[in-house]
Amino acid sequence: MALLPVAEALERLLEGAAALPSESVPLADAAGRVLAEPVAALRTQPPFNASAMDGYAVRYTDVVSMPARLSVIGMAPAGRGFTGSVGKGEAVRIFTGAPLPEGADTVVIQENVRDLGGGSIEVIEPTAQARNVRRRGLDFGEGDVLLHKGRDLDPAALSLAASANHPSLNVVRQPFVAIIATGDELLPPGSALGPDQIISSNAYGVAAVAQSVGARALDLGIAADRKDAIAALVKKAVKAGADVIVTLGGASVGDHDLIHDVLTGEGMQLDFWKIAMRPGKPLMFGRLGDIRCVGLPGNPVASLVCSQLFLKPLLARLGGRPYRQDIRTAWLGSAMHANDIRQDYVRAVVREDAGALVATPFGIQDSSMLRMLADANGLIVREPYAPAAEAGAECSVLMLR
Structure with a gap:
């Protein structure tokens, strides 16, 4: 033969x-797997206009001129929004992630506010309209395709799928x-x-x-x-x-x-x-x-x-993964003999020198010697019948690590 x-x-x-074929796995077991089908959002994120900072939710028209004195009418921590409405001259103490109360359109960060006591504050630095507010759907909307078929489920992809309300995903077996x-x-x-x-x-x-x-x-x-x-x-x-x-x-x-x-x-x-x-x-x-x-x-x-x-x-x-060998151009660190009928994969140490890769083959290439393979970070690829090559000649290297 x-x-x-x-x-x-x-x-x-x-x-x-x-x-x-694909299989469904819990999100907790999906790290490193490959998506078998696209992932679309099952919800909108954020689902409401939300505060991006700790501070006070206000009407922009009330803080155009500095200083501005406002009455604090309530509080909006994350997970428990303020149910009332912000009117003229009013503010709501708000925390990062909380829904923006009705009537408010801007969040003044707490560093730019002085507490006057008795439920009153004074805004001492100007704030642009709609500042520090994450608009509803800023990240994604329900039905948006977030991840495509073939995507490796890295940490960011997993977190995105979780945020989109997917408890499990269809992945390539x-x-x-x-x-x-x-x-x-x-x-x-x-x-x-x-x-x-x-x-x-x-x-x-x-x-x-x-x-x-x-x-x-x-x-x-x-x-x-x-x-x-x-x-x-x-x-x-x-x-x-x-x-x-x-x-x-x-x-x-x-x-x-x-x-x-x-x-x-x-x-x-x-x-x-x-x-x-x-x-x-x-x-x-x-x-x-x-x-x-x-x-x-x-x-x-x-x-x-x-x-x-x-x-x-x-x-x-x-496994549904794209793959290509990491083959690079390098220069020989030492001379090599002419090759015969077989394609050679020669263990070598590859180092960078003045912006170029230099591949130096080990002197002994016996196929039983594992230590040399562990020390090598590349394989010099020599085509069948490749002529003898001097040090400094161009070569192809398959990088191992």
Whole structure:
């Protein structure tokens, strides 16, 4: 099977992927979710002419000339408006958010008023007409569309929906990812290792990638290198309602790489297997009914790089989120050798220097070396057959953080 170019592999993986069906969730649980439909206001805000400051509600005609002496006829705290009417020479003590009493059209802030005692005040500074009054509907009116389909529900959007009197919202269902690690050599973190064993680390990074675009992740654990053990976890993922099944390791061509056989045996239609990229050549993709199956390489760096390039865009699209890789132009901090048939993603440290980005690749790029990936904040992208490049040459960088 010929190696598939990265761009074609991504196009095939995303083909037919669209936002999942919607569900209604309480507003308290909607943070970070994506709206499945527009949100219109169920009320007008503010619902009445309201005071924007603590002070006195007056008629503007009574405070045109300074000083102006007025009689205080009542009080209007927030939530308990004054029920009477303000007449000539009268004022009502008012607080922020309270309805403006009938007859009043202006609020004089308390700092510009002197209390004369006996229910009288003197306004000592002029105030413009309608000053310190929030007009009814200033923020929005009933029926106004406030939030559009596809909006990420950030703090401001959530507060706006609450203010518009929505106790719940229709949002895109979160993609659900089931993760299956494979390998007799793997044990979970905290284990006492035997001489031939290593720690299973990939699932944690892949789950974090999924969660970074709003997906839910279920780690189903480690399957031994037996078809029945792997098949049992695949069945468990299907039963759990996974939208995407991610397998870790076992997607190559060795005697113990059983993922392909198990998934096709369960009914998966293979789309592609083997990508012209480094790291990540043994990436596999297929469909098991409506479930998308992504077989990631076992090498930790390859697994995470493939998650960034393929899993992240897929889950974003299923979750109704726009997504684009952060690719920037930079200058090489050191020379690089000519490339071969595969597209390279080279771990690098990217720094700003005199207003330009300089990307310096690590000298060793072994796909098992996680520490180097943790230290990297970018991947230099080198096209197939890219010629050797000297330090200072232009390059493309996929930013990781």
